[in-house]
Each structure stands twice: as C-alpha cells, then as structure tokens.
C-alpha cells in the first residue's frame with residue numbers, strides 16, 4: 001500500500017559540514033550561471049528562449065548532492081540548474097547558449113536541450129513531461145545491466161497533468177524501478193497557478209495513485225531536500241522501487257526570460273515573500289550561525305565561481321560558430 | 335482535387351486598415367465568437383494570460399470564463415475535449431501553442447477527430463478548430479520550430495490551413511471555425527508581428543482555394559505559409575533581371591487547390607515548390623507528383639522542390655538561417671529552372 005512518508009521534519013538535520021558546503025557551492029554555481037545568462041540575454045547576446053531557475057536552487061543542489069556521477073537525471077525546459085548541479089561544465093553550457101560549435105549540443109540545442117552523458121545528464125527537454133518516461137527507461141537499463149545506479153526525473157507541478165507523466169509513474173511503480181520523481185512545485189505552470197490546473201494542494205498525492213510513497217519538503221531548504229533525496233536514493237538503490245519527492249519552491253524570474261518580470265498573475269507581495277526565503281541566504285545564515293563556514297569562506301565560493309563564469313563566457317564568445325556545411329551532423333549514427 | 339470557385343467574401347483593398355498578423359487572427363476569432371455562441375476557446379494560458387503569443391488578448395474580458403478556458407498542460411485531454419464537445423454540436427477552438435506539441439496528442443487528432451464523421455456514417459460532424467504556431471526562425475530549436483503540415487495533410491478527414499499574412503490569418507481562421515470539419519490553423523511564429531491590410535468586417539477565405547499572389551509568365555512558384563513572402567521577394571529580385579515569376583499561395587494545403595496550380599503551369603511551363611518543412615516527404619513531393627500526373631506535357635523542366643534539409647531544426651542562428659529556405663534560394667531555384675529549359 002502506498003504511503004506518504006510524511007512531510008519531512010523541520011528539525012535541523014544532521015548533515016556534515018562538508019555536505020552543507022557542497023550544497024552551498026552548488027547553489028551559488030547555479031545562481032551565478034543563471035543571473036549572468038539573464039544579463040547576456042538582456043544584452044541581446046543569446047538567441048532563443050531562457051527559462052531561468054533562480055529561486056529553485058535548493059532542489060537541484062539537494063538532490064544532486066545525493067547522487068553519484070553514474071546516476072542519471074532527466075530535466076525540463078528549466079534545466080540549467082539541474083545541469084550545473086550535476087556537474088556539467090560552464091564552458092559547454094554557455095557555449096551552447098551562444099549557439100557555438102563547442103556547446104554541449106554543438107550549438108544544435110540551445111538552452112532547452114543541454115545534456116552531458118558523461119555527467120549522467122540525459123537532457124533538458126522542450127516537451128513538458130517528456131523526460132519522465134525517459135528516466136524510467138534509464139532506470140530500467142541500470143537494473144537490466146545489473147548496475148546499482150538510479151535515475152531521477154525532475155518536473156514541475158504543471159507537468160504532472162500530462163499523460164506521459166502518469167504513464168511513466170505507473171510504469172516505474174509496476175516494474176519496481178529505481179526512479180526518483182522530483183516535483184519542483186513552484187506554484188505555477190507558465191502563468192497559471194497550481195489552483196488553476198489541479199484540485200490538489202499537494203502534487204505528492206498523485207504518487208499514491210501509483211502505489212508509490214512520497215514525501216513533501218521545503219524546496220527552499222537545501223538540507224531538507226538533500227535529506228529526503230538521500231533516503232529516496234538509498235531506497236531505490238536497494239531495490240525498493242520508485243518514490244516521489246515534492247519540493248515546494250518558487251521561481252524568482254518570469255516563466256521565460258528576464259525582462260519585464262510582468263507578473264500580473266502573481267502579486268509583488270508574493271514574490272517578495274518568497275524572495276525573503278532565498279535558499280542561498282538561508283543556507284549561508286545557518287552555516288555562519290552554527291559555525292559550519294565563515295563569511296569569508298562563503299564569499300570565496302562566490303568569488304571563485306564568478307571567475308570561472310567569466311572564463312566560460314569568454315570561452316563561449318571566442319568559440320567558433322557551427323559550420324552550416326555540417327547541417328546533417330548527427331541526424332543518424334553510422 | 336477540390337476546388338471551390340467562389341471568390342473571397344472581402345478582398346483586401348488598398349488603403350484598408352493595417353493590422354498585425356496576430357491581431358488579425360485575434361479579430362477574426364473574436365468576430366467568429368460573436369457570430370456563433372457555440373464557439374469557445376480552450377488551451378494553456380489562453381484566457382487569463384491571452385496566450386503566449388498574445389493570440390487571445392482581451393478575449394477573456396469580452397467572452398468570460400465560460401467561453402475562454404485555461405486548461406492544464408494536458409494536450410491529449412485538450413484535443414479530446416474539443417472532439418467530444420464538437421461531436422455534441424459546439425464549435426471548439428483548441429490551442430496547441432507550438433505545433434511540435436501535436437506529438438503528445440496525435441491520437442486525438444488523427445484517430446479520433448479526423449475519423450469520427452466517417453465512422454459514424456456521417457451522423458455527426460466534428461467542427462473543431464486547432465490553432466497552433468509553427469515554423470523556425472526564433473532560435474526555438476528542434477522541439478519548438480517544426481512545420482508538420484505534411485503529417486496532418488496526409489490524414490483524410492483533417493483540413494490544414496497556412497496563413498501567409500495578416501489578411502489570410504483572419505479570413506482562414508474565420509473559415510476554419512465556420513467549417514464543419516476539424517481544421518488545423520498553422521500560424522507562423524515569424525509572421526506574428528508582420529503587418530498588412532485587413533478589412534474590419536468579418537470575412538472568410540474559402541478553404542481549398544489557392545490565391546495567385548503575383549502573376550508572371552516564366553516560372554510558377556508554389557509557396558506555403560511564410561515562404562509566400564520569400565517567394566514574392568525573390569520575384570522582385572528576378573523581375574530586375576527580366577524574369578517574371580508567378581507566385582501561388584495554396585492557403586489551404588488540405589484540401590489542396592491543384593487546378594489553380596495546373597492552370598499556372600500551363601502558362602509558365604516551369605514549377606518550383608517551396609516550403610519550410612523538411613523536403614523529404616513534404617508537400618512539395620505531393621504537389622510535384624500531381625503536376626507531373628496532370629500537366630506533364632506542359633513542363634519544360636522537371637518540377638523543382640525547395641525545403642529544409644533532412645535534419646531537426648538547429649538552434650544556432652547561423653545553422654537555422656542556413657536551414658530555412660529563403661528568397662535567395664528561391665531565386666536561385668528559378669534561375670536553375672530557366673537554365674534547364
């Protein structure tokens with residue numbers, strides 16, 4: 001019988017100093033990657049669409065810190081944070097945003113399609129919900145090959161309304177596959193609030209329909225996400241089957257792009273309230289308060305990351321454009 | 335194939351009011367909703383937000399939430415809602431945002447909407463309109479840029495229209511809504527802001543009737559959707575070289591008005607078909623085959639097709655530009671045809 005594994009407890013959790021620092025660094029890397037990408041977009045340097053992840057960093061960081069390199073993830077249209085946290089390099093990512101030949105997709109994919117097989121990043125996805133069954137397939141392959149890696153599928157609240165999501169969840173459950181379904185519930189699907197697209201308050205309730213346990217966590221608290229993910233991963237690795245984590249979070253920018261921040265669909269007060277719970281501020285305040293890290297150490301992470309990002313942007317800008325003569329590259333193999 | 339001979343109810347007249355393509359679509363939709371109480375609109379972010387391409391701006395204010403419905407991200411259920419409602423006599427307009435998303439609801443379009451009248455022995459009809467945005471050019475990459483008209487035109491029971499400008503965006507939309515069959519209206523993303531003369535009154539453009547966008551004696555260019563504008567630009571370029579191109583806009587690709595094309599071929603004796611979609615298996619193949627079936631004797635050169643290479647749509651602007659056919663390639667194609675004959 002399916003059970004809600006309970007709403008994760010709010011008590012301060014016993015995670016090592018090293019883990020807190022790791023979570024912090026992953027979040028800073030995402031934040032800076034994203035805010036710089038936003039600036040480049042505003043400056044007219046990037047073509048295409050840009051769905052920024054800022055605000056949701058605790059989810060990617062918390063989950064990815066519980067994974068090994070050989071664990072696989074599938075991502076969404078809002079995929080930069082997942083890629084960065086999984087260890088995809090800044091150079092390949094920026095080069096892709098610029099449409100350069102050195103990009104993660106050789107300039108063929110852009111923001112919505114970044115992937116890196118060497119990091120177990122099975123791709124951002126332009127089709128809502130499409131990554132879910134793919135993660136199920138990746139988990140199937142792991143078990144088939146006798147490996148103990150797991151697969152994690154990230155998706156938004158809105159994506160759980162799509163057929164592929166339900167079919168994927170049921171398939172994972174019935175086959176007992178090592179998949180972790182991570183719902184990043186930021187309260188909106190584009191401009192539609194959750195209350196406008198489902199009657200549930202908790203997306204996690206959907207897991208029960210497939211006999212899958214679920215847990216709800218504070219998606220602004222990287223430590224809480226990490227704890228839930230660690231448990232879900234251990235469970236899946238041990239062969240206990242899929243599980244769902246619902247992280248309640250928020251995106252600070254608009255659905256797409258940076259400009260305008262036109263959000264008549266959400267109030268300024270609501271945005272401000274969530275911003276006051278900035279996941280990076282939270283972890284920094286806690287780390288300093290409990291002596292996990294000094295302010296100087298935290299600042300150093302920002303500084304180092306800034307340097308790395310400046311290098312990656314310079315690399316992207318200096319990279320060659322793809323050659324139109326190679327238009328048919330990789331349409332087929334062999 | 336079908337030819338409907340009535341002329342459009344209202345022709346664009348010089349000096350008429352100018353409107354953008356997307357506003358023309360919006361006006362036609364609003365007028366069709368006023369005309370028929372059974373018309374309603376459903377889709378993701380169409381009501382409260384007015385659609386991600388602003389296609390549905392202001393309609394919620396006028397028509398209210400009974401007729402402007404925001405739905406979850408559930409395209410199969412969305413199209414199915416339209417099919418069921420249409421079967422019960424409503425005239426749904428269902429929006430799929432990006433054409434690529436038909437991938438997640440193709441069953442409802444192909445196996446349900448398209449076949450229902452046939453399988454019910456004609457006892458009902460499915461007056462469903464599906465609106466969507468197609469085409470490359472925005473750096474939207476492989477899953478947000480496709481032109482999949484050939485998939486749909488291949489299915490008996492569906493109609494497919496491809497407006498090339500503001501005037502046709504409005505007229506074809508109105509006709510799609512008034513039509514008793516499932517009709518897919520493929521708006522083009524790059525054209526959304528393009529401005530043209532649009533009559534203020536409601537008018538329909540007959541489905542299945544091609545339009546001769548420019549008359550010429552040397553080569554017939556049959557262009558779909560956005561390629562009409564490119565073909566007209568190529569015609570200007572060639573006119574300077576003394577070559578007169580006739581440009582035919584089918585407007586509807588299913589049903590396809592081949593008679594207008596045949597008549598043109600009989601005059602020019604050379605044909606080039608151009609579309610944004612991948613050349614292989616594209617509508618160019620169908621059009622070329624029909625031309626060689628019916629007016630082969632009039633041809634001075636083999637029918638030439640121009641389309642996209644056999645590849646997904648690339649992201650990088652330099653690749654995307656090389657991928658999509660343009661005026662230069664069309665002009666080049668016309669020159670080649672003239673050299674061969």
Ligand SMILES: Cc1ncc(C[n+]2csc(CCOP(=O)(O)OP(=O)(O)O)c2C)c(N)n1
Nearest residue numbers: 078126127128156157158159188189190435
């Ligand atoms: C099948 C499909 N339908 C619609 C879209 C357009 N679309 C892109 S993102 C999005 C909203 C997704 O909401 P959610 O899953 O909650 O993720 P979030 O954007 O909040 O991160 C929509 C409707 C799409 N890309 N694919």
